[in-house]
Amino acid sequence: MSAAASLRRALWRVFLQEDVNFLLTNRIPRRYATLFMGWYSRLEIPGLSRLSIAVFRLFADDLHLEEAKSRRFKSLHAFFIRELRDGARPIDPRPEVLVSPCDGIVGAAGSLRGAVALQAKGLDYTLGELLGDPDLAARYRDGIFVTLRLKSNMYHRFHAPTSGRVRQVRHISGDTWNVNPIALERVERLFCRNERAVVELEPEDPSETIALVPVAAIGVASIRLHCLDRVLDLRHRGATTFPCDAQVARGQELGWFEAGSTIIVLAPSGFQLDAGVVHGATLRVGQPLLRRPVRQERTNA
DSSP, rough: OOOOHHHHHHHHHHHTSSSHHHHHHHHOOOHHHHHHHHHHHHHHHHHHHOOOOOOOOHSSSSSSGGBBBBBSSSHHHHTTOOOOOOSSOOOOTTTTEESSSSSEEEEEEOBBBBTTTEEETTTTEEHHHHHHHHHHHHHHOEEEEEEEEETOOOOOOEEESOOEEEEEEEEEEBOOOOSSSHHTTTSSTTHBBBBBEEEEEEEEEEGOOEEEEOOOOOTOEEEEETTTSSSSETTTOEEEEEEEEEETTTTTTTEEEOOOOOEEEEEBBEEEETTTTTTTTTTTTTSSSOOOOOOOOOOOO
């Protein structure tokens, strides 16, 4: 084992201790730490950028830069939001399948209990609070939810699980708690506290409309969507709805996080989880996530 690999493992053993991890990522001024990281990551100073990326890679397992379109980055920000080469994420072609919008690790997933979803063992949250709209929450009552966590070393762009139209984006300002498993087990209603956006994809059949909820976190409270002419970040206050009108194809890029975070996918009653969507599984963009409801064809008597 190389010296760099040995150092990385030693650092991770310390950092991954629950109390140390929680203290370092949540018991600090999260807002100011996030604003600082946003500023620092955009500095285009060649030597500093190379050093920052090298230090990050000490902590990053399974970082596949061979997938990237370019391996030269002007800043740490450019490194985090790197694009992939064409064909790196094939999209499942089956029409009954909705694909994963991002590379991520499956957290809680399953059937909603009315309008209540599971955050972690013993901790729930309501869709009304997550979405900031009780009427919108009612659309997904008794449906399906999947939580996908993007680690910092993963591909940070996210894509459309299905073809459809985006008519508006609702941005809800909030905190920047870390969204790792340790925090999810300790902080009640964490997803409902953090900065987030609500993006609905409306296909030809409006009854199959799904919602994506990108949730920001410490160091990551900035969400960029191609359908909007602005960045959603900590400068916004409260809940704001931005109108838009964008038609997207399945697998088309929707936007990106500045670093890793979480996307919650909501689907109405009748959808089913794909067999491979189990707690702890790692999914990539384009792999099966959900299956559409089976429609009974009407026949003439």
